Amino acid sequence: MTRSIVFLSDFGFRNEWVGVCHAVIDKLAPGCSVVDLSHGIPPLDVQAGALLLADSLPFIRHDTIALAVVDPSVGRDRDIAVEAEDGRLFVGPDNGLLSQAWRVAGGVKSAVSITSASIVLEPISPSFHARDVLAPAAAHLALGAPLTDLGPALAPETLAETRLAEPLVEPGKITCEVLDINRFGNVQLNVRSSQLVAAGLDRAERILVETPTGGGGVARTVLTYADLSSGDWGLMVDPRGWLSVICGNPVNAAQSLGVAGGEVVWLSVERAEGG
């Protein structure tokens, strides 16, 4: 049976880029099920794509092929397919996009450069390897082709990697940054709940949330949105395991903080004035 493909990119849905990749997969591997994990990765944001793929692995079938495309240097990067130590297969550009996922999957077992004339669609558009190289490679893997059919082997140590910026965790204080802002204005931070514990902030009743622009508020830890009254500030572990700043409806946390992706946020125990 044809294996399924999970597909993520920064393509959005304004154009046909996602759709034509689906058409190519349907052409090469009829009946292949393609799950669109997300095509809303911020344009060219390799780090956000890498993180989403890594965070999502537990929810993706083990025998699904992961096809990921966020490629500011399309036409220059090598196109790679990677088998992880746990057997998972990844297809994407060699710019670190796949690296956080393969680390979750135990590291790289083997990798190839996708150049086989029997795989790629000629002529390859220099600016759309997703359609002409990566989607065909994923389709062939879904059909059961071995990795070695796609092209020559690559030494794992030559593959590009990305790593997430780590927050600075001090007693009573965390200096972190914004990973993402969602539809409801929730501000996702690069902080795991274990780091909140390490800073002693999990026991604080009032946590000051501040930004360089002066925006901020006083939050408490909550389990979910429903724990907040209107206008309240909360810190919640989000579904991907990241700490997020949220506000009770109708206040928008991102707007109140005045932050965008990549910007700094400080979390600290609020000290009583004059106390």
Next chain:
Amino acid sequence: MTRSIVFLSDFGFRNEWVGVCHAVIDKLAPGCSVVDLSHGIPPLDVQAGALLLADSLPFIRHDTIALAVVDPSVGRDRDIAVEAEDGRLFVGPDNGLLSQAWRVAGGVKSAVSITSASIVLEPISPSFHARDVLAPAAAHLALGAPLTDLGPALAPETLAETRLAEPLVEPGKITCEVLDINRFGNVQLNVRSSQLVAAGLDRAERILVETPTGGGGVARTVLTYADLSSGDWGLMVDPRGWLSVICGNPVNAAQSLGVAGGEVVWLSVERAEGG
């Protein structure tokens, strides 16, 4: 054969929320066909979601499982699966979102609270029951699991319900509200064509459309967009059976009326001035 799932939510496509639910379904029920009815329900608008599901039933296979998620109180609401009297299956939060659909389907035959350890994905994220509770439940139903596998039975009379606001229909006048505004600026009203007849407005050649902000125009009943010349105002029964205010291209009815969802609109027979 695996049954199909129809999926609607207020998740949008900016994030991976829709995609990761698809991944979970693909993992639990390989080959299950999932139709995305809409993920553009206005955020947290339970009423809009309830209405869309109910209106769409005639176009959905009878043996398809309906998975619906609009849940301002996620983590607090019960998660339910409902079998309607006509045999249709619905999965969603117990906040009324499913209630207009099950009334169309003859009412509730049986209902369960989705809590079975063999169904839900642990640890359940308090803010993402769609991924960890609802999508898995829908996948198991698609595979043919009986409702009772999902959790303990619920008394139908304990389930939350929503009802649509009814317009005020008087001779020559209807006071109604905006259900939705679409991509082309069409203004969907909570009025059925039978109510236009009841008010006698179907026979009026000129119908005054007014709003509290002073926006408005004089419309006539039309069958479709093509019946309007540029700038003309029309009242049309839309594909879901609701009366809609439309304007001939390039005029935008919603902008000209100055209305948003939930706001009041008055329809009345235009009286000749000084006539």
Next chain:
Amino acid sequence: MTRSIVFLSDFGFRNEWVGVCHAVIDKLAPGCSVVDLSHGIPPLDVQAGALLLADSLPFIRHDTIALAVVDPSVGRDRDIAVEAEDGRLFVGPDNGLLSQAWRVAGGVKSAVSITSASIVLEPISPSFHARDVLAPAAAHLALGAPLTDLGPALAPETLAETRLAEPLVEPGKITCEVLDINRFGNVQLNVRSSQLVAAGLDRAERILVETPTGGGGVARTVLTYADLSSGDWGLMVDPRGWLSVICGNPVNAAQSLGVAGGEVVWLSVERAEGG
């Protein structure tokens, strides 16, 4: 085996229009794979839809049914199904939307008007033939129904056609127009690379890009985005074969040019001042 359907429209994803057509196809042809090529065609832009379908044919399975819906005159246009000389099947309104694709496919072999009572869903909504006429027709074709099941034959010469505006190509100069602007601000022009050669611009080191509003820059021909440094201007053949104006990140070509779809752009060899 059920054939697949490729679906494109100007519906967007804000409403349920795309989703309810999927539901109808799933109801009539269970297991039919539907590829969403794009639903981001600019609203009512028949020309853009026609061009996308024609450009995408090489990437679509030969036995896939193409369902296309961009229909400013819905309810007035005939709904048609067309078999091209090469055997491809197209379903859409009779407004030229399918015409550029069937020309690529060798011209019209036969055509029918979709009116058969065994195909359409009654009552047909005058403003949503996609759901009630076109999607059902595509589903029946996917199941293997002959074209003649859909309704009476139409004479090919009575079908509406559209043609793309051709650029004016002169020695050292091209007067063209904007086809589309993408997510990254790239400006797609109605110029093929052969026309760049015909004007002698392919050999120019510096190509002046100008617009009536005074926006513009000096570009060079490049293969892909990665060939540009920050702020550089380039002319690139895009993945669909059209010449596009691009700028090195973070400059947005469309904003710098100050152009929208359909507007004029001039390309010419830059002459040295006073040279």
